[in-house]
Amino acid sequence: MDKSTKLMKSILITGCSSGIGLCLARGLKKNGYRVFATARNIKDVEQLKRDGFEVFQLDLSSSDSIKKAVKSIFQQVDGLYGLIHNGGYGQVGALEDISRQALDEQFQTNVFGWHELTNLILPKMKSNNEGRIIYLSSVLGFIAMPFRGPYNASKFAIEGLVNTLRLELMHTNVQLSLIQPGPIESKFRINAYQAFKKYVNMAKSDYQTNYHSMIKRLNSDKLADYTLGPEAVLQCVLHALESTRAKIHYRVTFPAKLFALLIRILPSSVMDRILFKAGDGGRR
């Protein structure tokens, strides 16, 4: 794709206040795209504006906020070339400690918000006869790990929606890609700890020992083994936007590639033992 064509391509990214979203916003802008960066908190909106971005406030847990952001963006451009679903968080905790409300909140942001946003953007992509929708799923969108149930379920749900939508859009020129990273350097763990504190009553749990290990991990500066910087995701996103045929899956980091292979060749009972061990009682 030459630079002049790229200059006309507009991309909306959610969750640009930190981590992968911020890296994508910077990287795509540098690569000549018109980036509509979004964040849910006004202080982040203001910071992104100061950094030179076109910014809109967008909270994925609020229908009104999503509709308002899309309306404002469509006053600037007649449709988008790319939509990057990135904003989200990980609700951690043993499933028996997770209330319906905690699960609902996890799905409002990680699943329902993404679905609603897709449906608002998609019609113009179809009528423009081009578009790329990129979803930040996870290795936890195809394997499960203990004490990450709500997050796991939200990413499995996204994969189900995307796998269906891809079939329904087969006759169009809109291409969908799932990015499935393992550990990436970001504020993810610290934000997961906030969600844990909000919803899990540790004092009443059977899993206090596991939680002590988990909290230590979430608050540690030490990166998990095989962690990559968010630039590794940017490389996949560039490919998903620019290649004639975007890949359906982009697995990022060694663990994501390894588990994608193992899940195809090993029986479920063996996978369960490996994943139980990999979780190490909350330590990983």
Ligand SMILES: NC(=O)c1ccc[n+]([C@@H]2O[C@H](COP(=O)([O-])OP(=O)(O)OC[C@H]3O[C@@H](n4cnc5c(N)ncnc54)[C@H](OP(=O)(O)O)[C@@H]3O)[C@@H](O)[C@H]2O)c1
């Ligand atoms: N880091 C990893 O290891 C990893 C691995 C696999 C997949 N992922 C996925 O990558 C994506 C980005 O995560 P990250 O690692 O960059 O973590 P992060 O640094 O915590 O960034 C998450 C972003 O999502 C935003 N967000 C949270 N709730 C939101 C809401 N209701 N509406 C709009 N935005 C919201 C956050 O905004 P606030 O600052 O306002 O909270 C932040 O901008 C997520 O979908 C995550 O599941 C991450």
